[in-house]
Every structure is written in structure tokens, then in C-alpha cells.
Amino acid sequence: MTEQLSPMPEDWQRALAVVAHPDDLEYGAAAAIAAWTDAGKEVSYLLATRGEAGIDGIHPSKAAPLREREQIASAAVVGVTTVEFLDYRDGVIEYGLPVRRNIAAAIRRHRPELVITLNHRDTFHGGFWNTPDHKAVGRATLDAATDAGNRWIFPELVDQGLEPWNGVRWVAVAASPQPTHAVDATPGYERAVRSLLEHRAYIEGLTDEDPETYVRSFLDETLSANAPRFGGRLAVTFELFPR
Numbered sequence: 285m286t287e288q289l290s291p292m293p294e295d296w297q298r299a300l301a302v303v304a305h306p307d308d309l310e311y312g313a314a315a316a317i318a319a320w321t322d323a324g325k326e327v328s329y330l331l332a333t334r335g336e337a338g339i340d341g342i343h344p345s346k347a348a349p350l351r352e353r354e355q356i357a358s359a360a361v362v363g364v365t366t367v368e369f370l371d372y373r374d375g376v377i378e379y380g381l382p383v384r385r386n387i388a389a390a391i392r393r394h395r396p397e398l399v400i401t402l403n404h405r406d407t408f409h410g411g412f413w414n415t416p417d418h419k420a421v422g423r424a425t426l427d428a429a430t431d432a433g434n435r436w437i438f439p440e441l442v443d444q445g446l447e448p449w450n451g452v453r454w455v456a457v458a459a460s461p462q463p464t465h466a467v468d469a470t471p472g473y474e475r476a477v478r479s480l481l482e483h484r485a486y487i488e489g490l491t492d493e494d495p496e497t498y499v500r501s502f503l504d505e506t507l508s509a510n511a512p513r514f515g516g517r518l519a520v521t522f523e524l525f526p527r
């Protein structure tokens with residue numbers, strides 16, 4: 285028998301989603317975020333880069349502000365109004381102390397109970413190789429959830445007025461090849477479609493297909509992939525790490 289996915293915890297109020305690129309949250313997770321903001325929860329986004337290396341036909345100097353605008357618009361569709369950027373260069377983020385420190389600082393500022401990130405593992409479902417940025421930011425976010433609570437790991441943050449926040453109870457990893465939990469994607473589905481469609485310049489650079497056809501077929505496939513493990517419902521899946 286296929287092991288069932290557990291429902292995601294709902295007894296929290298504030299979440300911070302930390303990902304490498306504009307669009308990382310819109311390829312599925314946004315359906316869960318829409319349901320959470322509907323329920324009155326606060327979700328903020330922190331993007332490590334502006335995704336400026338993501339469109340072959342547009343120079344990074346033009347792509348960066350364009351993709352920043354698209355990200356802010358796509359967040360607003362699912363009820364997220366706080367979107368911050370860390371100014372890393374797209375494609376060459378290195379896992380290490382600086383990125384851990386920057387994410388720990390953001391966790392201290394936002395004081396979330398739930399931290400969300402994107403797949404930190406080497407591969408996606410199906411064996412597709414993950415990108416260096418996703419792995420670096422995902423791993424650094426998992427580590428920073430603990431760093432944020434420890435006064436002595438980055439003492440310079442305390443000097444900047446950022447007191448430790450040890451209140452992160454879970455880190456939820458979206459698009460992991462080893463999901464453990466899920467959120468019903470049905471209530472947020474249409475907003476997830478519109479949210480991903482806000483990345484129009486990116487999608488038009490990616491495919492000649494009609495953008496809405498592309499978005500719906502991608503989300504249908506992704507969100508139905510784990511339905512047999514979630515009572516037949518469309519599922520946004522997460523690998524959940526409790527703390």
C-alpha cells in the first residue's frame with residue numbers, strides 16, 4: 285500500500301518562504317500559500333536572487349527588474365504583500381556562512397513559526413538534477429532556522445539589534461523528491477494558476493506554448509502526482525522537518 289501523506293500542521297500564524305529565484309514558489313507551492321493566507325495566516329517571501337539569468341533572450345540588467353516586478357505581482361495574487369530580495373547573483377550562489385547569516389537575519393526579523401523553502405536535495409522527482417542555487421539556498425535555510433535561535437553563532441546579528449528567534453517549529457521543503465506532508469491544492473488552484481502566469485516574460489522565454497495552457501498542464505501534472513497518497517485530492521507536497 286502507498287504510504288499516505290500527512291496533512292501539514294495548521295497551528296501557526298507566521299511563515300517565511302525563502303527561495304533562490306522568482307517563480308520557485310509559483311511552480312506548485314503557491315496553491316498552499318493561497319489557502320494559508322485565506323485562513324488569516326501571514327506569509328512573507330525572501331528571494332535570494334532576482335532570477336536575472338533565467339531568460340535567454342533578455343540581458344540580466346533588464347531581466348532583474350522585470351522579474352522582480354513579476355515576483356511581487358505573483359505574490360500579491362496569493363495574498364503575500366511582503367517580498368524581499370537578498371541580491372545574490374543568479375546561478376552562482378554558494379552554500380556557506382554568508383548565505384546562512386543572511387537567511388538567519390531574515391528569520392530573526394520576521395519571527396516565523398513555519399519556514400518554507402525549495403528542494404535542497406540533489407535531484408527532483410524523476411531523477412532530474414537540481415540546480416546549485418536551489419540546493420545552496422535550501423540547505424542554508426534548513427541550517428539558518430537553527431542559527432536564528434542561537435545567540436553565539438552569528439553574534440554580529442545581535443550587535444545589529446537582531447535578537448535570537450528560536451520559534452521556528454518546522455521547515456517545510458517544497459518540491460522535495462521525498463515528501464511527507466501535503467496541503468489540499470483545490471481551494472488555491474485557480475490563484476496558483478494566475479500567480480504562475482504573472483511570470484509571463486519568463487514563461488514566454490521558456491516555451492512557444494500558450495502561457496495559460498503551459499501553466500495549467502504543468503500545475504495539473506504536479507499537483508495530481510501525489511493525489512493517490514492524499515485521499516485522491518490535488519496535493520501541494522512538502523518534506524517537513526520538525527524542530
Ligand SMILES: [Zn+2]
Nearest residue numbers: 304305308418
Ligand atoms: Zn529556481
